[in-house]
Amino acid sequence: MAKCPKIVITGASGFIAKNLRKYLSKQNVDLISISRSDFKKLNFESKIISKNYNEKNLLQKIKNSDVLIHLVGIGKQSVKADYDMINTEFTKHIVKISKKSKIKKIIYFSGLGVSPNTSLGYFISKYNAEKQIIDSGLDYTIFRPSYIVGKDDLFTKYLKKQIKNGEIKIPGSGAYSIQPIHVTDVIKVIFEAVTEMKFNNKIIDLVGPNYITFEKYVKLFSKGTKTKIRKINLEDAYHDAIINSKSDFGIDDLNILIGNFKGNHEKLKKISNLKFQSMIDLLESGRLL
Ligand SMILES: NC(=O)c1ccc[n+]([C@@H]2O[C@H](COP(=O)([O-])OP(=O)(O)OC[C@H]3O[C@@H](n4cnc5c(N)ncnc54)[C@H](OP(=O)(O)O)[C@@H]3O)[C@@H](O)[C@H]2O)c1
Incomplete structure (x- = not known):
């Protein structure tokens, strides 16, 4: 492997x-890591705190880094931050800064289900962000992830909270499927995309080996915990998402779940040469709890 490049993370x-x-x-x-608020710096890391990633503040500091990994994104809108503003326009800004600072490559996290035919606002904003990156002339890898799970992701934390309360709610039938991938596998893939040319200028689904129904996922997740599983009316779930900004499932969380999106795991396996964790084994082992 060649010398490891200098990386910027947003x-x-x-x-x-x-x-x-x-x-x-x-x-x-x-590593140079950028956030809107203060955070604990790690070894080999420089930190930049920037509320709006303003060019003046950033250019000099990230100049001549090799790869920028763009991890800013939202999956729920508000009046203050909508999809177009954060997912698309902010990406446009990051592309501009990357070019000015002579960064060679951008790695971007889009979403599984993004396509030119989509009609969902969330996916449209991610599609337009992908386009900014592709048209930039920089090298890129665009990942389209399904649910990325670990011990501290929102989805896992949400299920753990429900287990504590003794009941997990499934919106609708639960017969729709998801294709989760473990965060440690994701990190290894990102590292390969940073260091290996074969990832350049590709769009890759970031999905695990198992495509499983939401109901099965929840059952396996809560195995051995005596948690009740209750199916709730889909109309009620959407109603709550529409009128309550703090609802468990946002509108697009529901849209994505019910969308049944399936990605190409074989392509990911082939390009990365990694052995991916079986989500079923992981759930059965109780290691996510
Ligand atoms: N996790 C998944 O399962 C999953 C699946 C599909 C796609 N993705 C995509 O992968 C990327 C990272 O996901 P994640 O799970 O790590 O998300 P996350 O925990 O919500 O982190 C996203 C980060 O974006 C920054 N951000 C949010 N709103 C912002 C705003 N208004 N202005 C500037 N920065 C803002 C924040 O960074 P600071 O607080 O440091 O400023 C926030 O921590 C996102 O684009 C997401 O859409 C994730």
Whole structure:
């Protein structure tokens, strides 16, 4: 492997970023991490705190880094931050800064289900962000992830909270499927995408080996905990998502779940040469609890 490149990470306090920074720091990789708020700096890491990633503040500090991993993104909108603003326009800004600072490659996290034919606002914003990156002329790897799970992701934390309360709610039938991937596998794939040319200028589904129904996932997740599983009316779940900004499932969480999106795991396995964790084994082992 060639000398490890100098890496910039945006959205440093997020779930994937935190796991990635820990891993890269352990590998002695030179890292510049950017966040809107203060965070604890790791070994081999420099930190930048920037509310709006303003060019003046950033250019000099990230100049001549090799790869930028763009992990800023939202999956729920508000008046203050909508999809177009954060997922698309912010990416456009990051592409511009990357070009000015002579960064050679961008790694971007889009979403499984993004396609030119989509009609969902969330996916459209991610599609438009992908386009900004593809059209930039920089090298890129675009990942389209399904649910990335670990001990501290939102989805896992949500299920654990429900187990504590004794009941997990499934919106609708639960017969729709998901294709989760473990965060440690994701981090290894990102590291390969940073260091290996074969990932350049590709769009790759970031999905695990098992495509399983939501009901099965929840049953396996809560195995041995005596948790009741209750199916709730889908209309009620959507109603709650529409009128309550703090609802357990946001509108697009429901849209994505029910979308039944399936990715190409074989392609990911082939390009990465990694052995991916079986989600079923992981759930059965209780290691996510
Ligand atoms: N986790 C998954 O299962 C999954 C699946 C599909 C796609 N993705 C995509 O992967 C990326 C990272 O996901 P994640 O799970 O790590 O998400 P996350 O934990 O929500 O982190 C996203 C980060 O984006 C930054 N951010 C949010 N709103 C912002 C705003 N208004 N202005 C500037 N920065 C803002 C924040 O970083 P700071 O607080 O450090 O500023 C936040 O921590 C996102 O684009 C997400 O859509 C994730």
